[in-house]
Amino acid sequence: MGRLFGTDGVRGVANADLTAELALGLSVAAAHVLAEAGTFAGHRPTAVVGRDPRASGEFLEAAVVAGLASAGVDVLRVGVLPTPAVAYLTGALGADLGVMLSASHNAMPDNGIKFFARGGHKLADELEDRIEQVYEQHRTGEPWDRPTGAGVGRVKEYDEGFDKYVAHLIAVLPNRLDGLRIVLDEAHGAASRVSPEAFTRAGAEVVTIGAEPDGLNINDGCGSTHLGLLKAAVVEHGADLGIAHDGDADRCLAVDAAGEEVDGDQILAVLALAMREAGTLRGDTVVATVMSNLGFKLAMEREGVELVQTAVGDRYVLEAMKEKGYALGGEQSGHVIVLDHATTGDGTLTGLMLAARIAATGRSLADLAGVMERLPQVLVNVRDVDKSRVTTSAELSQAVAEAERELGATGRVLLRPS
Template structure:
């Protein structure tokens, strides 16, 4: 059996790759691994289960709930809520584990199963390996202890989760949003009710788009992967800013009053300065990834803030934050983690904090985001090459060294192999976009010849 867990849970085409049988089996395995200190010592373990509005989430939720209850876990169904809400409620309710059914920004046919450990934390690789091992044992026929009678799990709906999560969001805001006009694009996803309610309770004037999920339209031409509708709506309504989420609302991208995109690096820059001003940016450090724009790094250096960079993926950002006690981190894609208030990226919280900064300073979002200048960044995917040799090819190393000398201090080269496909990603940044394109093109040609 190949590895089931990817960079963010188990994901695939619902009812093809991700079947009800797989979801049920994974849930039983997760119950044995994550609630093992409960079920087998007399304690009644509890799980929080939520989902995004995908049609397939309905049958997958039923499978997950059945698996957990059959393993002796009491289940609290919170319904359609964002991934960070499920993580928050897992911790707030003292649950042994949490389960979120979502494929995030992926198109509707996909779905996914994401597990959280006690406290609402993402799983370490070791726990994922253990869940896979237990799942494989059960799949191949090894018997497992099945509770009967009063030992089976009980299932109930936890409707209070909606208000509990919103109260948490409002409670951590540094100031209200009165006087700020915001357009919210909910991607027809999990935040379609939560985000508008939270912004309204915080005092913002809101216009909402992409907030009519029908189970089939999630991420369809809207949300953080398709900003065009939001950009047009912000300009049309004369809003101060726009906020876009993805399907499970763990991401946030923004649009300024002129309709220009404000990406995750810029959002991090704005929040880093705000948190330092408030004495909340521990060690004057923010965590990003190797894909963070060089303009972000230069801006943080200029402001006296250290940037720690990790591998690509919000889980690696989170690991670095927890290991060193940093308060803020995230990715260019809009995964922003404020560790004092969330255990994972939280798009609604990020949007609220960004709007709060606009309200508190009276400055435009464009002005605030102007603390950094995004350097042109060119990314070329080179397919059908031997990605395993990307770090050992002498020919490629020499080409990279030549490119770095040409770019100097105002440019950067990054080559990395894809984690899921047979390709190498070539990323080049430079002060001039034509230079970035030229250098990236030359390096892509070397990758083809050296690794093809």
């Protein structure tokens, strides 16, 4: 069996790769592993479980809840909420783990399972590996201790999660959004209720598109992976900006008043300068991946902000932030982590903070995002090659060096064996 966990949980086609049996078994294994790791520390464990609106999330949620309860874990079902909301509630409610059912920006037939440890933090690789090991032991017939009677977990609906999360978002905003007209594209996803409510409570005039999930239309021609509808809506409604989320709302991309895209690098640049001005950008440092646009790196150098770069993946950004105590990091794709207020990328929070900067300065999004110039960036996938040569081939290294000499200070070549 290959490794089940990828860069962001376990994903696959629901009811084909990701079955109810797999979801149940992984949940039992996660309960046992986290207990062994001391997470449950001698008390009756509790889990927060949420999902995005995919139709398959209904039966997968039932399987996860059954697995956790059968392992003696009390379950708080929060229903359809964004991934960062489940992470926040896991920490805010003192739960021992959180589970989110979502395949993020993937198409509707896919789904996924993300586990959060106590505090709402993603699991380390070693814990994921241990969960897989225990799952495989149970799957092949090794018995596990099953509680009975009063020892089984209880399942409760936690309807307060929606208001608790929205209140958290409003509380961390530096200023209100009064006077701004904002178009929100919710990708028919998990933030379809949360995001419009948060922006409205913060004072913005809100126009909403892509906020009618039916279980089948998530990410379908809308959201952060399809910005065409948002661009048109921003221009049509004369809005100050548009915000686009993906299916589980851990991403945020933006559109300025002219309908031009503002990507994750530009959003990071705007927030980095705002946080430095407020004294909250610890070490005057921002963390991003090696895939960030060179224009972002040059802009940060010019503005006196240090840039720490990591491997591709928001988990690596988060690891670097936690290790050094940095406050801001993210990816070009729109995963932005503000560590003082979230333990993972939070698209709604990112959009609110971006809008707050516009409201506070009176400057347009295009003007603020102009702090960096997006330099041309070409991504080429090369198939059927020996990936190990990326780090071992002298001939390849020489070719890269020659190309970079031709490009000079405003160009670079990045090779990734992915």
